[in-house]
Amino acid sequence: MVSRRNFLQTAALSPLILSSPVRGQTTPGPNSRINIGIAGLGGRAQEIVATCLGIPELRIAAVCDCFGPRLNSSLKALQDKGVNCAGYLDYQEMLDKESLDGIMAITTTHARAWVSALAMEAGLDVYLEKPMCLTIAEGRELVERARHYKRVTQVGTQQRSMPLNNWASDLVKNGALGKLKAAYVPDFVSPLTWQPQPAEAMPDGGREDWWDVWLNQTPFLPYHSDLHRGWPRWDAYDGGGISFGVTGWGTHSYDQLQRGLGTDLTGPVEITLEEEVKDRPACPDRNRQPGENETGAPYYGMVLDTSGPRARMSMRFADGQTVHCNLDGNNGPGLGAVFECEDGVLEVNRDRIYCSRPELLADSSNPGPLSVPETQPHIENWLSCMKSRERCTADIEIGQRSTTLCYILNIVRKVGRVNETLKWDPVAERFTNCDEANAYLARERRPAYELPKI
Numbered sequence: 001m002v003s004r005r006n007f008l009q010t011a012a013l014s015p016l017i018l019s020s021p022v023r024g025q026t027t028p029g030p031n032s033r034i035n036i037g038i039a040g041l042g043g044r045a046q047e048i049v050a051t052c053l054g055i056p057e058l059r060i061a062a063v064c065d066c067f068g069p070r071l072n073s074s075l076k077a078l079q080d081k082g083v084n085c086a087g088y089l090d091y092q093e094m095l096d097k098e099s100l101d102g103i104m105a106i107t108t109t110h111a112r113a114w115v116s117a118l119a120m121e122a123g124l125d126v127y128l129e130k131p132m133c134l135t136i137a138e139g140r141e142l143v144e145r146a147r148h149y150k151r152v153t154q155v156g157t158q159q160r161s162m163p164l165n166n167w168a169s170d171l172v173k174n175g176a177l178g179k180l181k182a183a184y185v186p187d188f189v190s191p192l193t194w195q196p197q198p199a200e201a202m203p204d205g206g207r208e209d210w211w212d213v214w215l216n217q218t219p220f221l222p223y224h225s226d227l228h229r230g231w232p233r234w235d236a237y238d239g240g241g242i243s244f245g246v247t248g249w250g251t252h253s254y255d256q257l258q259r260g261l262g263t264d265l266t267g268p269v270e271i272t273l274e275e276e277v278k279d280r281p282a283c284p285d286r287n288r289q290p291g292e293n294e295t296g297a298p299y300y301g302m303v304l305d306t307s308g309p310r311a312r313m314s315m316r317f318a319d320g321q322t323v324h325c326n327l328d329g330n331n332g333p334g335l336g337a338v339f340e341c342e343d344g345v346l347e348v349n350r351d352r353i354y355c356s357r358p359e360l361l362a363d364s365s366n367p368g369p370l371s372v373p374e375t376q377p378h379i380e381n382w383l384s385c386m387k388s389r390e391r392c393t394a395d396i397e398i399g400q401r402s403t404t405l406c407y408i409l410n411i412v413r414k415v416g417r418v419n420e421t422l423k424w425d426p427v428a429e430r431f432t433n434c435d436e437a438n439a440y441l442a443r444e445r446r447p448a449y450e451l452p453k454i
Contacts, residue, residue, distance in 0.1 A: 034386060036061060041074040053083065071088075072424075102125040109232070117145050126154075133240070141380070142206050145451075156375075156378070161377040177343045182324060183261065187326050188249060191235040191320070199224065201246060217446050246388030251402055254402050255402035256348055260337060260346075263317055274314060275417070276311060278311070283300070295347050296331075314399060351369045416432075
């Protein structure tokens with residue numbers, strides 16, 4: 001384990017610049033094990049690690065977290081499973097010292113772009129947990145870096161690697177149910193704004209500046225446990241990262257929407273806020289009983305007590321396709337979308353589907369649900385593409401487009417112009433009739449945490 005004393009003796013505390021140039025990594029051989037470093041060791045990382053341990057070609061070579069207690073507990077958990085790997089409190093030290101093929105960026109959302117950009121600069125391929133960025137402009141910068149450094153990237157919208165989800169999406173795209181009339185996705189909860197709080201006693205993090213490193217690009221604030229532990233709720237750190245939140249479940253839902261619409265590489269051209277944004281429960285009718293065909297039913301209980309800023313909205317794409325953002329947390333596919341077509345309805349959720357045309361579901365081409373952990377095919381696709389240098393199923397450009405939908409909705413809600421259509425240019429990634437909205441596309445980064453120049 002990395003002790004605070006040993007760390008202070010061996011690691012530079014400054015989070016500024018990589019001490020070595022780009023290290024042109026070689027492409028892993030077809031039969032070689034792939035050395036991976038994991039940055040960020042929170043709850044989601046533990047789920048990812050458990051899946052990684054079941055993939056023989058992947059070797060966890062190193063892990064990193066700026067908060068010492070979390071690093072130490074993760075190292076012990078790995079050791080208990082027979083995995084001995086290096087542990088680091090300093091991310092750049094891990095990049096400099098370890099011979100890695102790729103990085104899995106499973107940090108807080110507000111640190112994810114910084115971690116990913118430094119990995120790309122160091123010549124490593126990157127798996128980015130979702131949402132892949134904190135702002136639309138930040139996401140575009142990551143896409144540019146991935147292309148410049150020729151990195152293989154996979155964004156953690158794992159439904160892209162689920163055969164059943166892709167098969168169902170293709171039914172919509174290929175017209176198996178006739179022309180699409182409209183699509184429906186949930187009315188997810190937007191984040192709150194952190195209000196100043198009196199400082200709390202800061203725990204020992206294993207390095208003197210751990211709280212500064214944890215805050216990353218965001219303004220420096222006094223330590224508070226609600227901020228440290230509850231960061232997904234606050235808009236300076238995420239876009240609504242809770243269950244049934246805009247970037248929490250919404251990134252999955254909107255990515256599924258894009259897959260079914262065939263709009264992977266673009267976005268809407270109009271967004272309309274249809275009611276005033278208010279604090280509303282995710283499930284207004286808590287006692288509602290789901291029907292037997294509802295794919296979201298297994299998830300309903302997870303969000304019965306969720307509430308926050310919500311408002312029904314709609315989007316229109318350039319080809320005229322309309323999407324209604326109006327489903328509640330216990331009345332629809334929280335991780336997917338409903339496609340209403342001229343000849344039937346198809347509901348796509350995570351590895352679950354419903355179709356009003358049962359003969360389509362009975363077709364022999366239906367691959368059925370997964371028989372392995374839900375993220376395993378997604379990680380395996382990343383590893384395969386690291387060898388072939390092809391683009392992944394959830395390449396960073398696809399991830400940018402799905403994540404952009406989340407932030408567009410949050411921005412339109414912040415502007416709050418009810419029944420006024422805001423126009424979006426998906427090529428320029430800007431609003432064309434609302435400068436107030438464009439002010440939210442990017443944020444000023446704190447010195448020492450700017451993204452490295454290309």
